[in-house]
Amino acid sequence: EAGVAQSPRYKIIEKRQSVAFWCNPISGHATLYWYQQILGQGPKLLIQFQNNGVVDDSQLPKDRFSAERLKGVDSTLKIQPAKLEDSAVYLCASSLVRGREQYFGPGTRLTVT
Amino acid sequence: AQSVTQLGSHVSVSEGALVLLRCNYSSSVPPYLFWYVQYPNQGLQLLLKYTSAATLVKGINGFEAEFKKSETSFHLTKPSAHMSDAAEYFCAVSPQTGANNLFFGTGTRLTVIP
Numbered sequence: 001e002a003g004v005a006q007s008p009r010y011k012i013i014e015k016r017q018s019v020a021f022w023c024n025p026i027s028g029h030a031t032l033y034w035y036q037q038i039l040g041q042g043p044k045l046l047i048q049f050q051n052n053g054v055v056d057d058s059q060l061p062k063d064r065f066s067a068e069r070l071k072g073v074d075s076t077l078k079i080q081p082a083k084l085e086d087s088a089v090y091l092c093a094s095s096l097v098r099g100r101e102q103y104f105g106p107g108t109r110l111t112v113t
Numbered sequence: 114a115q116s117v118t119q120l121g122s123h124v125s126v127s128e129g130a131l132v133l134l135r136c137n138y139s140s141s142v143p144p145y146l147f148w149y150v151q152y153p154n155q156g157l158q159l160l161l162k163y164t165s166a167a168t169l170v171k172g173i174n175g176f177e178a179e180f181k182k183s184e185t186s187f188h189l190t191k192p193s194a195h196m197s198d199a200a201e202y203f204c205a206v207s208p209q210t211g212a213n214n215l216f217f218g219t220g221t222r223l224t225v226i227p
Contacts, residue, residue, distance in 0.1 A: 004156070033214075040122075040219070040220075041219055042203050042218050042220050043203070043215075043217050044217070045214050045215065048214060091156055091157070093157075098213050101159055102215065103159075104149075104156035104157040106154070106155055106156045107155075
């Protein structure tokens with residue numbers, strides 16, 4: 001069974017630029033999560049999708065962050081414009097259904113200069 | 114509100130010694146509890162989870178954890194550390210109902226000394 005795929009693995013941008021991350025969950029997993037992990041901290045949930053609908057985006061900075069999962073499969077997280085404090089690892093996870101075990105991808109390490 | 118506290122951001126043990134990583138949770142209702150491991154430049158991997166069945170939970174790679182409601186704790190242990198156990202360990206809590214979101218602690222970096 002293929003795991004959660006994420007790309008790119010690394011990205012370096014200048015502040016005020018835009019960036020997008022892609023995630024392909026495990027086949028058949030209805031629930032998809034995006035987390036932000038700042039160096040030295042635990043992951044923090046940004047947004048949770050159930051199929052193509054948003055379940056929880058209360059921690060998503062909506063003035064600059066957006067995410068979509070149009071067909072209920074893969075998902076894109078965008079930051080526009082990026083700030084220095086957005087430097088972090090962005091992790092995608094999926095679960096078969098809500099409340100079940102979450103499987104994590106390798107993450108995208110973003111550096112904003 | 115759900116939260117976890119991991120005591121000790123860094124723990125060092127000798128190879129073959131007992132591993133003890135501490136986690137205390139705060140929750141108004143009984144939660145689900147998890148331990149994840151993260152190796153450098155990799156995502157998180159589930160070690161074990163407590164979902165209100167047996168209070169002593171056995172996981173992968175010889176790790177286990179005990180849920181103690183009276184102490185609001187879910188400490189992770191392994192009888193004998195191996196060099197390959199060196200990694201970052203995260204405790205997480207999730208409510209049993211609602212969105213089931215995971216709330217992570219700040220992590221404990223385990224170093225194994227040969």
